[in-house]
Structure formats: C-alpha cells, structure tokens
Amino acid sequence: MIKLRRTTSLQRTQQRMTVLFILPALAIYGLFVLYPLLMSLWGSFFSWKGLRMQEFAGLANFSRLFVFPSGARLYGALWHNIAWFFGIMALQNGLGLLFAWLLFLRNRGAAFFQSVFFFPAVLSPVIVGALWRLLLAPGGIVEWALNGLGLHQGSLTVLGNSHTALGMLIAVDAWNWMGLPVLIYTAGLRQISPQVFEAAKLDGAGNSRMMFSVALPLLMPALGTLTTLSFINTFNQFDIVYVMQGVQGNPSYSTDTLVTYFYRFAFGAEGAVGITDIGLALALGTMLFLILSIGTLLMLRFFDKRTVEL
Amino acid sequence: MSAPSLQQQLAIPQRLARLPGWTILLVWTAAVLLPLYILVVSCFKTTAEIYDNRLGLPQSFAFDNFVRAWTRADLGHNFINSLIVTGGAVVLTIVVSAMAAYPLSRYRLGWNGIMLGLFLSGIMLPIRLASVELFTLMRSLGLLDSLTGLILVYSAIRIPFAVFIFANFMRVLPSELDEAARMDGAGEARILFQIVLPMVKPAVSIVAIFTAIAVWNDFFFPLIFIFDDRYKTVPLAISVFVGQFRTDWGLVFASLAISMAPILIMYCLLARQIREGVGAGGGMK
Numbered sequence: 001m002i003k004l005r006r007t008t009s010l011q012r013t014q015q016r017m018t019v020l021f022i023l024p025a026l027a028i029y030g031l032f033v034l035y036p037l038l039m040s041l042w043g044s045f046f047s048w049k050g051l052r053m054q055e056f057a058g059l060a061n062f063s064r065l066f067v068f069p070s071g072a073r074l075y076g077a078l079w080h081n082i083a084w085f086f087g088i089m090a091l092q093n094g095l096g097l098l099f100a101w102l103l104f105l106r107n108r109g110a111a112f113f114q115s116v117f118f119f120p121a122v123l124s125p126v127i128v129g130a131l132w133r134l135l136l137a138p139g140g141i142v143e144w145a146l147n148g149l150g151l152h153q154g155s156l157t158v159l160g161n162s163h164t165a166l167g168m169l170i171a172v173d174a175w176n177w178m179g180l181p182v183l184i185y186t187a188g189l190r191q192i193s194p195q196v197f198e199a200a201k202l203d204g205a206g207n208s209r210m211m212f213s214v215a216l217p218l219l220m221p222a223l224g225t226l227t228t229l230s231f232i233n234t235f236n237q238f239d240i241v242y243v244m245q246g247v248q249g250n251p252s253y254s255t256d257t258l259v260t261y262f263y264r265f266a267f268g269a270e271g272a273v274g275i276t277d278i279g280l281a282l283a284l285g286t287m288l289f290l291i292l293s294i295g296t297l298l299m300l301r302f303f304d305k306r307t308v309e310l
Numbered sequence: 311m312s313a314p315s316l317q318q319q320l321a322i323p324q325r326l327a328r329l330p331g332w333t334i335l336l337v338w339t340a341a342v343l344l345p346l347y348i349l350v351v352s353c354f355k356t357t358a359e360i361y362d363n364r365l366g367l368p369q370s371f372a373f374d375n376f377v378r379a380w381t382r383a384d385l386g387h388n389f390i391n392s393l394i395v396t397g398g399a400v401v402l403t404i405v406v407s408a409m410a411a412y413p414l415s416r417y418r419l420g421w422n423g424i425m426l427g428l429f430l431s432g433i434m435l436p437i438r439l440a441s442v443e444l445f446t447l448m449r450s451l452g453l454l455d456s457l458t459g460l461i462l463v464y465s466a467i468r469i470p471f472a473v474f475i476f477a478n479f480m481r482v483l484p485s486e487l488d489e490a491a492r493m494d495g496a497g498e499a500r501i502l503f504q505i506v507l508p509m510v511k512p513a514v515s516i517v518a519i520f521t522a523i524a525v526w527n528d529f530f531f532p533l534i535f536i537f538d539d540r541y542k543t544v545p546l547a548i549s550v551f552v553g554q555f556r557t558d559w560g561l562v563f564a565s566l567a568i569s570m571a572p573i574l575i576m577y578c579l580l581a582r583q584i585r586e587g588v589g590a591g592g593g594m595k
Contacts, residue, residue: 014417014498017498021413028466032444032466033469098334099334111585116342118584119346119577122576126527126545139361183585239529262439288439289436
C-alpha cells in the first residue's frame with residue numbers, strides 16, 4: 001500500500017518534471033521549425049498580396065507554377081536537381097566506395113586518408129564554392145595547369161559555359177563531401193565478419209569479385225544511408241550555386257535548382273524587376289516538401305527490403 | 311634456396327599489385343590538399359605575384375592581405391558575430407536538448423514515445439522551405455538583424471539531432487544511478503546536470519562539434535535575416551567579398567583562410583571524434 005502510494009507520487013513528480021524539462025526545447029523547436037513549416041504548407045493554398053495572405057485559392061498557385069513562364073524554369077530546375085543527384089551517386093558515392101574498399105584492404109594509413117578526405121566536408125559550402133570559383137576562373141590556376149600540360153588552349157570558361165557549368169558544380173559538391181561515403185562505407189565494411197571474406201578467399205574470389213559479390217550486398221544499410229542523405233542534400237542544394245553562379249543559376253539558368261528558384265520567388269530576384277511571388281514560392285515549397293518526404297520514404301523502404309541478414 | 315628469400319620473392323609482386331591502389335588514394339589526397347595548399351600560399355602573395363608564381367612559396371610571408379581582410383573588409387567584425395552566434399547556439403542547444411532528452415529517455419510515461427517521435431521527425435525536415443513564414447515570424451518578433459534571432463533559429467534546427475543523440479546515450483545508463491540520487495533527496499534538475507550529463511560526455515561533445523560546424527558554416531539564414539553590415543556572419547560576408555573584391559585575389563584568399571581557421575583548428579584537435587561520429591551516425595548537415 002505504502003509502496004504503491006510512493007510510486008504514484010513519484011510518477012506525479014515525473015509528469016510535472018517532464019513538462020517542465022521538455023518545454024524550452026519544445027517551445028523553440030515548435031515556434032521556429034514546426035509552426036513556420038505548417039503555415040507554409042497551409043499558405044500554399046491561398047492567394048497572396050506581398051507578404052499578406054488573401055483568400056483561399058485551392059490549387060491555383062500550383063497550376064500557375066506549371067504554366068508559362070514559370071513552367072519552363074520549374075522543369076529546368078527539377079532536371080538539374082535530378083542530374084545532380086545521379087552525378088553525386090556516381091562521382092561521390094561510387095568513387096567513395098572504391099576509396100573505402102582500398103582503405104579497408106590496407107590497414108596502414110586508413111585514419112590519415114580518412115581525415116584528409118573528410119576535411120573539405122567540415123568547411124562551409126560557401127568557402128568551398130568561393131575557393132573553386134577562384135581556381136576555375138579564367139586566368140586561374142586550373143587554366144594555367146591545363147595549358148601548361150597541353151590539355152587545353154586559351155581561356156578556361158567552364159563556369160561560364162552553359163554546357164559544362166552544371167557538371168563543374170556537381171564535381172565541386174562531390175569534392176566537398178567525398179569523405180562522407182568513405183567514412184560510412186569503411187564503418188560498414190568493418191562490421192562485416194572477417195570470416196565472410198576468408199571464406200570467399202578460400203573459394204578463390206579475387207578482390208573485385210569480393211567487393212561486388214560479397215561486400216556490396218552486405219553494405220546495403222550504408223548505401224541506403226548515403227543515397228537518402230545525398231537525395232536530401234541534392235534537393236536542398238543552394239549554397240554552391242549561389243556563391244559560384246549567382247542566385248539566377250548562371251549562365252542563362254543552366255545551373256538553376258529548385259531551392260534557388262524558390263529563393264527568387266520568396267525573396268525577390270525573379271524577373272527583371274525582382275518582385276516576390278509568395279503564392280508561387282509556397283506552392284514550390286510544398287511541392288519540394290512532397291518530393292523530399294515521398295522520395296525519402298521510398299528510398300528507406302527500398303534499402304530496407306534489400307538488407308541482407310547474416 | 312632458403313625459405314625467407316622465397317617469401318621475399320613472393321612479397322615483391324604482391325606489393326606491386328598494391329601499387330595501383332596506393333596511386334588512386336594518393337591522387338585523391340593530392341586533389342584535396344593541392345587546392346588548400348594554393349589557398350594558403352596565395353594568402354601571402356600580391357595579385358601580381360599570384361599570376362607570376364602559381365605554385366611556389368611566396369617571396370615573403372607578409373601578413374598584408376590578412377590585415378586588409380580583417381580591417382578594410384571588416385572581416386574581424388563578422389568573425390566576432392560568428393563566434394557569438396556559434397557559441398550561443400551550441401550552449402542553448404545542449405542545455406534545452408539535454409533537458410528534454412532526460413525525461414523522454416529515462417521516465418516510463420505513456421506519451422514519451424510520441425513526444426520523442428515529434429522531435430526526431432525534425433531531423434529530416436527541409437526547414438529552408440519554411441523560410442517565408444519564418445521571415446514573417448522573425449519580423450513580427452523583432453528578430454530580424456539580430457544575433458539572438460539567429461541563435462534561436464539555429465538551436466531550433468539543431469534540437470532534433472541533439473535530442474536524438476542525448477536520448478540514445480541516456481537510455482543505456484543504469485537506472486540505479488538516478489534512483490540512488492533520488493533516495494538521497496537530490497532534485498531532478500540536480501540529477502540531470504550533476505549526475506547524468508557528466509556521464510554522457512561523448513554525447514555532449516558530438517552535439518557540440520556538429521552543432522558548431524553546422525552553425526559556423528551556414529549562410530542561408532544570415533542571407534535572409536541579416537541586412538545590416540554590423541550583424542553579418544563570416545559566410546555571408548565571404549559571399550559578398552567574392553563578387554566585390556573579384557580582382558583582389560590575395561584579399562579573397564586571405565579572407566577564406568581566416569574564415570576556415572577555427573574549423574581547421576577544431577578539426578586537427580578532434581579529427582578522431584569527428585570520424586567516429588560520422589561513421590556511427592551519418593548525421594551531418
């Protein structure tokens with residue numbers, strides 16, 4: 001009886017303390033993250049005059065988003081994001097797997113290489129973008145080196161050329177984040193039991209067979225994490241484009257992404273006069289939110305199904 | 311022939327077979343280090359010297375570019391703003407997240423699971439898409455052009471990750487720990503800050519490191535919330551310099567070096583913790 005009363009009084013204290021302890025975090029998180037996000041989703045169904053919400057408009061903002069002149073920009077930006085995602089998957093997560101495998105085969109020096117490879121990832125994308133903008137500029141050091149090696153002649157304009165600019169930005173982004181797949185894959189490889197590799201070696205499997213037929217299927221959780229993270233980061237891509245090519249995604253919108261497009265609608269740099277269109281900004285935001293959440297859920301399920309248990 | 315020499319004969323081709331692998335690893339090492347090397351040596355060169363002497367060491371290690379970046383471009387001011395915002399956000403995030411994670415991970419109450427889920431769902435939320443409503447909110451709260459405003463927004467964004475880390479570490483502590491303290495009459499706040507928090511130091515350092523990196527590097531929120539030069543942070547100032555001082559390469563290189571210095575120092579000191587944190591959680595950005 002006494003014991004029972006004591007637990008309930010403890011529970012009552014705990015309930016009171018829980019509320020007290022959670023309140024500060026919940027207030028900050030709720031006010032500055034949840035509330036604006038919910039309001040943005042809700043607001044995309046209304047018409048707007050400047051920053052003022054007008055009457056309910058149904059799907060009017062969304063249909064405006066897909067027609068001329070916004071439609072062409074939208075498809076352009078969406079295509080750039082998709083290309084960016086596949087570029088990162090091949091360049092960053094593909095090369096990263098090779099690097100991680102090579103480090104895994106050699107025990108010596110793994111920590112050193114991992115630290116070097118990961119270093120750019122702790123730098124601001126602004127610094128990375130600014131650095132590569134200087135290196136790749138006409139008259140910059142990359143031009144000088146390529147001319148010196150006889151691989152290129154004259155002025156290097158890869159960032160000013162609409163055929164090459166997007167590829168350059170993807171490569172810079174991969175340079176920035178290469179350390180992430182290397183760290184996540186090596187952590188994954190080390191969790192695989194050494195007996196698995198020994199058994200494969202006894203069966204006569206070479207290094208490349210071992211990587212693709214033995215290690216890769218067991219690395220599905222790592223690959224899933226990386227694919228999902230790359231997907232989220234790609235569809236949030238803004239900083240590198242802004243610093244290297246400007247908020248219009250120069251030259252002639254060839255490096256425009258959904259978030260730079262969103263930024264122009266929201267904070268006014270779209271069109272010659274640079275006025276905002278909050279209705280379109282919020283509709284684009286809601287669309288991106290759907291792309292991101294549905295895409296993330298599908299990817300998590302896809303990799304969950306393919307996870308091999310040993 | 312004796313056995314060791316036979317082994318040696320076998321060892322050489324084996325080492326040769328490893329050569330392509332080492333080459334690949336060294337090529338990427340060069341791809342990472344060369345740009346950073348050029349960044350560092352260019353800081354000490356005049357623009358003319360940067361063109362004349364591309365790869366070599368500077369003629370003299372003059373700090374002229376650094377001085378000009380710090381004073382004329384006023385990077386010193388931005389630097390202090392960034393330190394205040396980063397420090398404030400790290401402390402606020404750790405305190406409120408540890409407080410929230412403590413009851414959620416250690417009390418057995420019915421709705422704790424739902425509450426924890428609400429926090430964790432924030433890890434993946436694309437908060438940039440809410441920036442219009444966030445801007446309106448900040449304006450009505452008088453938090454535009456304010457370092458406090460930035461601290462609050464960054465803490466709000468980092469809280470989900472921090473609660474996740476703290477809850478994971480606190481959950482595995484033995485329950486006798488707080489029960490014994492409770493017997494001795496310690497209050498819940500004392501149990502959290504004097505007993506539980508010191509036991510989860512690795513969690514504190516993971517949260518501190520990744521919050522500091524994310525906040526120090528961010529450029530999006532200053533871009534939309536800060537208009538007054540007095541409150542600009544380093545990344546925002548850098549993004550302006552790159553256009554403004556386009557032809558003054560020495561100055562831009564020096565400001566890049568200054569802005570990455572704190573992160574570089576932290577990285578050299580904490581490389582192992584950072585590697586392990588990323589390998590374990592993958593929770594960056």
